[in-house]
Amino acid sequence: MRNTVADQARQYETVARAIAFIRSHARRQPTLNEISDSLGLSEFHLQRMFSEWAGVSPKRFLQYVTKQYAKQALRESADVLSVTLDTGLSSPGRLHDLMVTCEAMSPGEIKTGGAGLEIGFGAAPTPFGNALIAWTPRGICHLGFVEDAAMANAVAGLQQDWPAATLIQDRQRALQLAAEIFHAGPSTQALHLMLRGSNFQIKVWEALLSVAPGEMVSYTQLAQRTGVPKARRSVATAIAKNSIALLIPCHRVIRESGEIGSYRWGSDRKTALLAWEAAQAAR
Template identity: 55%
Template structure:
């Protein structure tokens, strides 16, 4: 590797580290705002807690979360108010779904799903070549794995050298051949988190039981800005009593964001847990809610008008 290549690699590594430090700052801010929501903390107080200036926090939060700290606090406050209303009226999906289900899917990105064949499941990936790579995203680092048939793996991870993350990918496809190529995966990962419309479909390769794949496909059809309960999701797949099985299917999700298990909350309106961190779940839901509102504004309509 020549000196120019070394220099470019060093710059790229530095930029990646800076982006991930920025996400950690945003994650700490989200955690603080969640914990102190009843007291409505201001920008100055939040910035002091995470150890940066108000200007730096405002800029970093807005770039990475897509909304300002104030807007995020408003989202939490309104979500809490709606949860109280739902608890009193025993209605979960209506308050979130009304007027928000029309304008597109996740970043207007079409997702085509292919299920792994029984033979491929039995072979555990024998003869399959998986190209994988790490990249920084607005919600933290991810590792992605791609096959000739589609994306088979997308998980948030703490490090771009994470041996645990690589080991998890290998454990899912024990006999597959893995090859790291961050550059080859950068375009695919970028598309997952892009807001550009009109892109070609992104193909997914799903490995699971028929029931699990049915749950995942139902999730993909939940529009950004909406949430559902485990019971509602079970009803959507015509298994209204299979709430526990639905939860197990979500736990087996290997494709973060694209199979949006972050949109599933508890029946009482509580946001619940998320395998990649509740702060990240809050951020994903807040950004999607804001994007839904922006789509309505650009179309000349409004959620309230659609009700």
């Protein structure tokens, strides 16, 4: 029987701890026995949990979190990028084959702080921990991973981002959206996003949508895709401002060295996202 999203959320907690151990001992490449011992689990339990969560064995999954794999992914992305630029086409990749459409807020709408706007919000489990999801009649405007103890602060932060808007809690709708976002198979259900940012930031976020699941790009490569090859620093700043995790896949941008780099919702989670997507793409 396929795991529910809630099951995957619980499994992710163990996966995150395993990834943290692996990253802190990466130079000596810890064995499966060492990793399971650090978690207080048997090798069998760890093997089963990884296979249920990622669909691949721990050994295969751990290959996806190495620097060597990341550097190879960057080289492959460079090859894809050259073809993309030559043909004028963008990658068709979308998270789990979902159709994602975006609508940008006007500067005037941003200036009013959401006056007259009703924003629904709620917490929901995901395969990468709990998340706070917020939406308007025009689309999802926020998706962020949040630890349970920090949920109240996250909601307060959402209100600060939209000071003149009315927030309406709706956990059932949040659960429905989480199910749509993390649906594992192809879907014709379009997900609409409402983006709140400068023209340049939106341009960067739209370029991120061309980075397919299982693919990684460097900041320089993303700047090329954005059409501003010399604006690497500005591109990095725009990535940091992204408030819609996963659907605007800023986690797929890593350093040229192959290092995972920082992430608004934690570098261990970023590593888990990349490895999980690589496993799904390989399957």
